[in-house]
Amino acid sequence: MSAEVFSVFYQFADVFAFLILSAAGLAIVFGMMGVINMAHGEFIMCGAYVTVGLVNLGVPLPIAQILAAITAGLIGVVVEYLIVRRFYKRPLDSLLATWGLSLIVTQSMLLIVGSSVRGIGTPEGSFAIGDYTFSSYRLVLFAAAVAVLVGLFIVFMKTRFGVIARATMQNAAMARALGARTGRIYAISFGIGAGLAGLCGALYAPTMTLIPTMGATFVVESFVTVVIGGANVLLGTAPAALLLAAIRMTLNASYGQIIGQIGMLVAVILIIRVLPEGLSSVLVRRGR
Amino acid sequence: MIRLLEGPQTLGRGPVFWSCFLAVLAGALVYPLFADSYDVGNFSYFLIWIFMALGLCLMWGYGGMLSFGQTLFFGIAGYAYGVLAINMGGGTATIAALLLSVVIAMIAAGILGYFMIWGGINGIFFGIVTLSATLVLAFFLGQTAGPEWRIGEARLNGFNGMKGMDPLAIGDLYIEGSALYYVMVALIVIVYLALRMLVNSGIGNVIVATRENPQRAEMLGYDVRKYQLLTFVLGSGLAGLSGALYTSWGQFITPSSIGLPAAAMPIVWVAFSGRSDLTATLVGSFLLLFGFQTITIYSQQAALVLMGALLLATVMAAPQGFVLGIGKFIAGRIGRRGKRGDDAALPAASALKTDEA
Numbered sequence: 001m002s003a004e005v006f007s008v009f010y011q012f013a014d015v016f017a018f019l020i021l022s023a024a025g026l027a028i029v030f031g032m033m034g035v036i037n038m039a040h041g042e043f044i045m046c047g048a049y050v051t052v053g054l055v056n057l058g059v060p061l062p063i064a065q066i067l068a069a070i071t072a073g074l075i076g077v078v079v080e081y082l083i084v085r086r087f088y089k090r091p092l093d094s095l096l097a098t099w100g101l102s103l104i105v106t107q108s109m110l111l112i113v114g115s116s117v118r119g120i121g122t123p124e125g126s127f128a129i130g131d132y133t134f135s136s137y138r139l140v141l142f143a144a145a146v147a148v149l150v151g152l153f154i155v156f157m158k159t160r161f162g163v164i165a166r167a168t169m170q171n172a173a174m175a176r177a178l179g180a181r182t183g184r185i186y187a188i189s190f191g192i193g194a195g196l197a198g199l200c201g202a203l204y205a206p207t208m209t210l211i212p213t214m215g216a217t218f219v220v221e222s223f224v225t226v227v228i229g230g231a232n233v234l235l236g237t238a239p240a241a242l243l244l245a246a247i248r249m250t251l252n253a254s255y256g257q258i259i260g261q262i263g264m265l266v267a268v269i270l271i272i273r274v275l276p277e278g279l280s281s282v283l284v285r286r287g288r
Numbered sequence: 289m290i291r292l293l294e295g296p297q298t299l300g301r302g303p304v305f306w307s308c309f310l311a312v313l314a315g316a317l318v319y320p321l322f323a324d325s326y327d328v329g330n331f332s333y334f335l336i337w338i339f340m341a342l343g344l345c346l347m348w349g350y351g352g353m354l355s356f357g358q359t360l361f362f363g364i365a366g367y368a369y370g371v372l373a374i375n376m377g378g379g380t381a382t383i384a385a386l387l388l389s390v391v392i393a394m395i396a397a398g399i400l401g402y403f404m405i406w407g408g409i410n411g412i413f414f415g416i417v418t419l420s421a422t423l424v425l426a427f428f429l430g431q432t433a434g435p436e437w438r439i440g441e442a443r444l445n446g447f448n449g450m451k452g453m454d455p456l457a458i459g460d461l462y463i464e465g466s467a468l469y470y471v472m473v474a475l476i477v478i479v480y481l482a483l484r485m486l487v488n489s490g491i492g493n494v495i496v497a498t499r500e501n502p503q504r505a506e507m508l509g510y511d512v513r514k515y516q517l518l519t520f521v522l523g524s525g526l527a528g529l530s531g532a533l534y535t536s537w538g539q540f541i542t543p544s545s546i547g548l549p550a551a552a553m554p555i556v557w558v559a560f561s562g563r564s565d566l567t568a569t570l571v572g573s574f575l576l577l578f579g580f581q582t583i584t585i586y587s588q589q590a591a592l593v594l595m596g597a598l599l600l601a602t603v604m605a606a607p608q609g610f611v612l613g614i615g616k617f618i619a620g621r622i623g624r625r626g627k628r629g630d631d632a633a634l635p636a637a638s639a640l641k642t643d644e645a
Binding site (some may be wrong): 087097101110 | 354416431555
């Protein structure tokens, strides 16, 4: 019996980790700047490619993953400086600009590296509970997702940077008037967002085939999680991922992956009809 | 009714503009007499996509609703045409299949639009939800390769695409070659003029008012949501028309005409052209399609890189759109040389706010 219970938890944890890891970076950027980064998938792709490249060079996997996340984060800061910076007053245009960037990057990668590279296998290791065996790496992913949530909580709630960042989130003009260097806050936040996307790619790199268009695999999940989460990402993303993971896991288990994905989208459309401002608006209202 | 062709919401007016319009139309009509049939076929192919661009122009430029998922409706109507044409047989039934598939796309747009618009989704989220729906449809169609995925006689065939449907025909007469070309030109003229009349009518003014300031329009007593839904359904119906025509043109459709790179295309055309004017969209989209096709011969990927760069350059350098900017410059020149008051009406459209988010 406990094996079945664990199996349900395991499947739930798998979907939850996927949603959190793919959405966290997007949510930070959206929450801080009101900008949806359409090149999010390309930062994920970047993380995955750097990881695989480093591992093929002989770097141990965990170190390669950390380096990949840092690389993506640094590229993010550059992108913020060159492009995103100009669009803070025009969020819809920033959407178009980052989409243009995403097209350029994906297609250039296809031209340069071709459609596939030599992958790395999923780290071995499994454990058995009752009659079932489970892959340990999936639990690593779940632990990483929880670590990301805890890390974001600490950064935004317990540090000086977090206080200033939240002030910028609430009222950028006022924060600037009080001496916060909002430009730098934005650059760092975009870097964190890109770095988290890179981390997502790095963590999932061993589990999937690497193609330049792989970012698209994560895009729908990350978008809908952010949409359901609502404007206050610190409050919204985790409950949104919990809710969507529950829906998706149930549908996956009973009807398969495709119905899971379609069902999740239908659920999203129904939820926004009832809660246009996302889950975080409800939580904020409850909290008052 | 004629008066509606020229109004505050459309640029291009007066004898100069309409003589240019007639000259271009005349050129388009005699073109097949001089060109070889391969080029005529290619031209019909470019014209297929114009409807989707005009529909997006209506929704985004006039209505302020940026849908990233126009290929969703393109795909729905494209696949619907395939399924219907295969099951209903060829001949005149294909015309019915075409009309029905556009209606199906509009119904789908009505349902999705109802949930989004009545749910208060706007700005960025509107694009995200439409794009997500598009990607899910492409994902779903991609895995329908097995023989169990069939509707009547029609196999969906997953990534290999659906084929075997009849092209448009009346009785035994297939509409292809220059006949198809003339049908396309006629359809575009009708759609273009009808859209001009729509946006200059009372309804069009409310649509633009909604874009400028939804709350103010609401306060003035208009149910903004109904106008938004109308705009969304019409724009998506035009995307559907493109899709159904595409399938009937090539007798073929695959999920890749719905997926991410395909979904970016209409946005690039309309953004580059100038979303706030129908004429600019019409001209610019055609030029881009023509250019894109030329580059695609060398490399599909390089063409997409260029499209991305074009989108980035447009947003950074000319948010209003390049074709519109050039058009305004020329119109300003002509206006200054002729009647001085002519360009006074131009700033109306240029006052378009870039963001309503």
